[in-house]
Every structure is written in structure tokens, then in C-alpha cells.
Amino acid sequence: MSEAQAAPQVTGQMFLYERPELLTKEEHGNLSLKPVDRPFGFAAKARAVPVTMSEVPSAMKDYPLIFMSKEQPQLLAVTGLYDDVNLYVDEEGKWEEHRYIPGYLRRYPFGLASETGSDRMAIVVDRAYDGLGADGEVPLFNNGELAEQTQAAVDFCKNYERDRHMTEQFAKVLSDLELIQPQTGQYTPQGATEQVSFAQYFGIDETRLNELSDEKATELRRNGTLPLAYALLMSMGNWRTLLQRRAKRFNLSEADIFKPAVN
Known part of the structure; x- marks a missing residue:
């Protein structure tokens, strides 16, 4: 007789998750979800949020899209500058209307999350979430099985994970071609004569991209990499918008746009 399989364990940390726990009917069978007053309060201090390649066409309209580093080319949407403030989350914990909300959020x-000692993935829930408790409106489980809304959330997580793996492959292609390089964000305040450097990040090197051989460019165009690479370059126009958001949030003048914020 084979031994009973041990329950999977999850260790480590997850960005923005305070107490991620493996979702089980034993631990969470009596819990339910309810609306919270600050739906995106958990991300109010995030200056960048992970995004996937399928999100680029939408996210490029609202955020600068950069990479974490050359060694870890995770794709990120920049949501804040200098301060630990997400400029897309207002004081009521709500995301700004008509702006793309990353799937990670x-x-x-x-x-x-990865199971300890395994390549398998396990569904987790943040036990610290204010909307999770015994008095919610939407149960996590019904008769010991995932409730319909919980199953929909699980399916979304699985689809997101598949997309994340594809994004890793996309980033590896760019990295292998040495297209991901250190970049410097520069801005000329109104009335100034010199540019000010305000951000150091990793992004697409436009010169290297344009110097690709016709054969390689054709290959990247056919597999969808080239259009996305140019989309990342186009998203750089959002740095100026981000600076303007910061100035508006902290009531900073054009001349003071790089100064520490005073809440």
C-alpha cells in the first residue's frame, strides 16, 4: 500500500501578500469574501507592479514598462517615483478610473506559489486580506468544493501563470540578443535649460533593436516579439505623465518636481 501523499507546503514571500496560505477546505472552508473600503489599499505603496506580455498592448498606454534587471528581466509597470506611493491609487484605496489594472493585482x-521541494504550483490566499473572514457574502467553498467565484479566481490565476511563463521566454529572447540595457530617464523642467536625470532602469535599447539583421528582425516579427519590443519603447512616453502625476499628487511646482514630497 502506498503512503498517503503529504500535504503540500508553501514557503517564501510573495510581493504585496502579507500572509499567503495554501488554500484548503480544512483551513478556509468556513471563510468568505466581502467588499472592502480600500480595494487597492494593499498596493498603495507599490512603485512598480509585474505585468505579462499579453498585457503590454493595454499597459503601454498608461505606464512606463521596464525590466527589473538584465539578470532578472521581469517585466514591470512603473506606478510611482521616489516615494513609496502608487500614483494610480487614490487616498481612498481606489485605482484611478479608465487606467489599466495589472492582472497581478x-x-x-x-x-x-511554488510548493516546497516541487515544481508544482499551489493556489494561495492572503489571510491578511481585510475582505476575508467568517462574515462575508461570497463563500470560498460550498459543500467542501470550491465555490463558483473561487473557481473562477483559481482559473484566472492559472491563466496568469501560463502567461507569466511565456513572458519569461519573451524576456529571455530579448536578453539573449542583448536588447535589455541600462537606461536613464531624463526630463527638462519648464524654464530650465538642462535635462535632469530622474530614473535609472533597464529597458529596450532602441539602437540595438534597429540594428538587428533583416533575418533576425523578420524572425522576431513572425513570433510576435518585435511588435512588443517597440510597444515597450513607446511606453517610455509615460515617464513624463508619471512626473506630472507626482507633481499633482504632492502639489509640487514644475521647478520642485524632483524634490522630496511633503504629505
Whole structure:
């Protein structure tokens, strides 16, 4: 007789998740979800949020899209500068209307994490989420099985994870071609004569991209990499918008736009 399989364990940390726990009917069978007053309060201090390649066409309209580093080319949407303030989350914890909300945030409080000592992924829930408790409106489980809304959230997490793996492959292609390089964000304040450097990040090197051989460019165009690479370059225009958001949030003049904020 084979031994009973040990329950999977999840260790480590997850960005923006305070207490990620493996979702089980034993631990969470009596819990339910309810609306919270500050739906995106958990991300109010995030200066960048992970995004996937399928999100680029939408996210490029609202955020500068950069990479964490050359060694870890995780794709990120920049949401804040200098201060630990997400400029897209207002004081009421709400995301600004008509701005793209990254899937990493929309899946919260659920997520996927690696099981300890295994390549498998496990569904987790942030036990610290204010909307999770015994008095909610939407149960996590019904008769010991995932409730319909919980199952929908789980399916979303699984789809997101598949997209994340594809994004890793996309980033590896760019990295292998040495297209991901250190970049400097520069801005000329109104009335100034010299540019001010305000951000150091990793992004697409436009010169290297344009110098690709016709054969390589054709290959990247056919597999969808080239259009996305140019989309990342186009997103750089949002740095100026981000600076203007910061100035408006902290009531800073054009001349003071780089100064520490005073809340």
C-alpha cells in the first residue's frame, strides 16, 4: 500500500501578500469574501507592479514598462517615483478610473506559489486580506468544493501563470540578443535649460533593436516579439505623465518636481 501523499507546503514571500496560505477546505472552508473600503489599499505603496506580455498592448498606454534587471528581466509597470506611493491609487484605496489594472493585482487575494521541494504550483490566499473572514457574502467553498467565484479566481490565476511563463521566454529572447540595457530617464523642467536625470532602469535599447539583421528582425516579427519590443519603447512616453502625476499628487511646482514630497 502506498503512503498517503503529504500535504503540500508553501514557503517564501510573495510581493504585496502579507500572509499567503495554501488554500484548503480544512483551513478556509468556513471563510468568505466581502467588499472592502480600500480595494487597492494593499498596493498603495507599490512603485512598480509585474505585468505579462499579453498585457503590454493595454499597459503601454498608461505606464512606463521596464525590466527589473538584465539578470532578472521581469517585466514591470512603473506606478510611482521616489516615494513609496502608487500614483494610480487614490487616498481612498481606489485605482484611478479608465487606467489599466495589472492582472497581478486583479487576482488578489488569490495567487499561485511554488510548493516546497516541487515544481508544482499551489493556489494561495492572503489571510491578511481585510475582505476575508467568517462574515462575508461570497463563500470560498460550498459543500467542501470550491465555490463558483473561487473557481473562477483559481482559473484566472492559472491563466496568469501560463502567461507569466511565456513572458519569461519573451524576456529571455530579448536578453539573449542583448536588447535589455541600462537606461536613464531624463526630463527638462519648464524654464530650465538642462535635462535632469530622474530614473535609472533597464529597458529596450532602441539602437540595438534597429540594428538587428533583416533575418533576425523578420524572425522576431513572425513570433510576435518585435511588435512588443517597440510597444515597450513607446511606453517610455509615460515617464513624463508619471512626473506630472507626482507633481499633482504632492502639489509640487514644475521647478520642485524632483524634490522630496511633503504629505
